[in-house]
Amino acid sequence: MNAQSQLTPPAIGEIWPGQGGIYAGIVPTRDGAEAYHLIIGDDLGRFEWGPYGEDSPATSLIDGQANTQALVDSDASYPAAVAAYEHQADGHADFYLPAAAELYEAWLNLGYKDWxxxxxxxxxxxYYAFGLCFEAGYQGYYGKPNGLRVRPVRRLPIQ
Structure with a gap:
């Protein structure tokens, strides 16, 4: 397989060989950032989000990469972010916990999934963090001590 074929995305919802997961489409340009391809990784299991009753350094609704880095660099414990950050697949170690908008964009592109x-x-x-139900597209919030699923994502620039 040559380098060009590795960077050509498959159909949305298909595994992107060598890229660590399912191709979840393009996340459009927001706040001056470039649009990018989103790859969603395997289900890592259920994790708590983080400390209940404490504000976190994760302030973005659109940039999960920045949120995850802030959570991992924090002195507090954020198990969901750490699990996503530590995930590796197909030789890639640049996964993160997606922001609310990235999860919703993935659901818009992928549709129903029994995740x-x-x-x-x-x-x-x-006290709460955002989550998304892939079975119905509901976005809501849960108490941070709850164990929800973690599906790490990574991004690739559009070439």
Whole structure:
């Protein structure tokens, strides 16, 4: 397989060989950032989001990469973000916990999946963080001590 064929995305919803997961489409340009391809990794299991009653450094609804880095670099414990950050697949170690908008964009592109509720990296308040139900496209928030599924993502620039 040559380098060009590796960078040509498959159909949305298909495994992208060598890229660590399922191709979830293009995340459009927001706030001056470039659009990018989104790859969604395997279900890592259920994890708590983080400390209940404490504000986190995850302030973005659109940039899960920045949120995850802030959570991992924090002094507090954020198990969902750490699990996503530590995930490796197909030789890639640049996974992160998606922001609320990235999860919703994945659902818009992928449609129904029997993945249940999945954590985002976006905090709603000191007590809650956003998640998304892939079975129905519901976006909502859960208490941070709840164990929701973690599906790490990675991004690739559009060439």
């Amino acid at each position: 249940g509720w999945v954590w985002s990296s976006s905090q709603r308040s000191a």
